Amino acid sequence: MPPLSDLSQDALEGLRARLREDYAALKGRGLKLDMTRGKPSPEQLDLAEAMLALPGNRDTTAEDGTDARNYGNLQGLPETRALFAPVLGAPADQVVIANNSSLALMHDVLVYALLKGVPGGKGPWSKEEPIAFLCPVPGYDRHFTLCEGFGIRMIPVEMMGEGPDMDAVEAAVADPAVKGIWCVPQYSNPSGETYSAETVRRLAAMKTAAPDFRLLWDNAYVVHHLTDTRPALPNILDACTDAGNPDRAIVFASTSKVTIAGAGLAMLASSPGNVRWYLAQAGRRSIGPDKLNQLRHVRFLRDAAGIAAHMERHRALIGPKFEAVEAAFSARLDGHGVARWSRPLGGYFVTLDVAEGTAGQVVALAKEAGIALTPAGATHPYGRDPHDRTLRIAPTFPTLDDVRAAAEGVALCTLLAACEARLAG
The missing domain is CATH 3.90.1150.10 (Aspartate Aminotransferase, domain 1)
Structure with missing residues (x-):
């Protein structure tokens, strides 16, 4: 018709x-x-059913000798960080492995920033004028819920097919109240687009009025391909370092849509300074994550080829x-x-x-x-x-x-x- x-x-x-x-x-x-x-x-979920039998009650010792049944290892087991380091695009010592929800990690990063501030800033975000975040649209509703719940003003920015409208982003970050931007850089939720190399470069290098501006880089679909085509998403941590802004990006991912959604692993990667900052705050909240689950994932997935x-x-x-x-x-x-x-x-x-x-x-x-x-x-x-x-x-x-x-x-x-x-x- x-x-x-x-x-x-x-x-x-x-x-x-x-x-x-x-x-x-x-x-x-x-x-x-x-x-x-x-x-x-x-x-x-059935694809990961065999993982439930791991690690086995006689084999709970990690590679470094840690008894995974006990407290400790807030940053995560070395072998788990090494397994997921390539997924996150960071060295293993700049990776944190947590429990099942990357949304919980994003929540905590925002809370810590609001209460304590972040490296490079002047203090707690909550002590400044009402702050704002850039929100690419269409976008992920749970990102918006976090901002709304904490009273962070949201500024919509249109997605353009290769990421957000960078002219609009660069204009908006001239306001010191704008503290960050949400990004789902690969197979964006829900538009499916992947950020171009130029978009990544501009996000990493742009001049921001807020010295503690953050890219919250939610790479939720980094291994979730539907075709043989693999996007060439540049490494945001490298791009930020090369641009002289090493603390700008915090990368998040999880195994929620890889293994078992309610019993997976969440992970974070960033600069050494940001990782130290995060662990210092998280250490007040927890003595350590579920390391038995970390062993399950390592022994089930094994390596990059296994993933x-x-x-x-x-x-x-x-x-x-x-x-x-x-x-x-x-x-x-x-x-x-x-x-x-x-x-x-x-x-x-x-x-x-x-x-x-x-x-x-x-x-x-x-x-x-x-x-x-x-x-x-x-x-x-x-x-x-x-x-x-x-x-x-x-x-x-x-x-x-x-x-x-x-x-x-x-x-x-x-x-x-x-x-x-x-x-x-």
């Missing part, structure tokens, strides 16, 4: 009638599908689900001029941009048909998408058949909402 903008009033009304018939049939199926969060499926092989097994399970979303959207939406969507090379999400002003209606229509989606606006600070158009689609958790049904239903709701909006306008 031609674009909706080319249809006459009679043709639009006829299309709406047919779409309403299709929608009634969709509701009649009694679906109960959940596409709200980017969770691993049970089959993905890559394990992630290929994940890809075999979730790749067809992303293909199903693409097929459904293309079949129903191509040519109508009412939607565009990402075709990610990795990560966990598809971004669907619907007709402006209709994202909330698409979510409501889908809910009524038994398909739960992340709320419209979740991809923007304060839950407010000024264009009411961007939706995050999370295809990993449901079964392949359910993904097909949900994607077809979302596409139908997208076209119906667009058609009704055009007739109402």
Whole structure:
């Protein structure tokens, strides 16, 4: 069919009638599908089931002689830090291994910065004028929740296909109240884009009015490929060091979508100064992490080749689900001029941009048909998408058949909402 903008009033009304018939049939199926969060499926979690038998009650000694059952080793076992150092792009002595949540690490870094300040700063952030963070949009709602919870003002910055709008970023950091920026640099949540070398260079080298400005570099999808294409994301720690800003970046990652989501490892890497700062604060909070779990991961994943092989097994399970979303959207939406969507090379999400002003209606229509989606606006600070158009689609958790049904239903709701909006306008 031609674009909706080319249809006459009679043709639009006829299309709406047919779409309403299709929608009634969709509701009649009694679906109960959940596409709200980017969770691993049970089959993905099963891939790491053998890890649960490790390390074994007779083999709990780490390479340096540490009894992993006991207290201590706040920074993490040497072999665990060595395993994940290449993932983080840092020497093992600049890596910290923590318990299962990288979000908890990000939370703690913000809390420590607010209460104590960071290296290179003048004191606690909370003692300064109300501070702000730059928030690339569409972006990760939990980053926004952290800022909102701590009263940190959020400044949206548009994503441009190779990272955030750097002209806007460089203009914003001329304000000393701007203390940082959230970054998901590879397979961004939810747009799927990877930062270009030029974006990384400018982030590392830009002049900031705040001497303690931080890049919170949430590289959550660093090993989560969906194709044979591997992005060439530059090493942000090296880039910052080369630019004379060695303390600027703090890198986060986790095994939440590698091994077992609720029982994985979180990790942090940064400059020696930042690592010392973090450990000094964290040492008041904990005597040490779960080192038995660190041994499990080392003995299960073994090395970089083991991580890559394990992630290929994940890809075999979730790749067809992303293909199903693409097929459904293309079949129903191509040519109508009412939607565009990402075709990610990795990560966990598809971004669907619907007709402006209709994202909330698409979510409501889908809910009524038994398909739960992340709320419209979740991809923007304060839950407010000024264009009411961007939706995050999370295809990993449901079964392949359910993904097909949900994607077809979302596409139908997208076209119906667009058609009704055009007739109402």
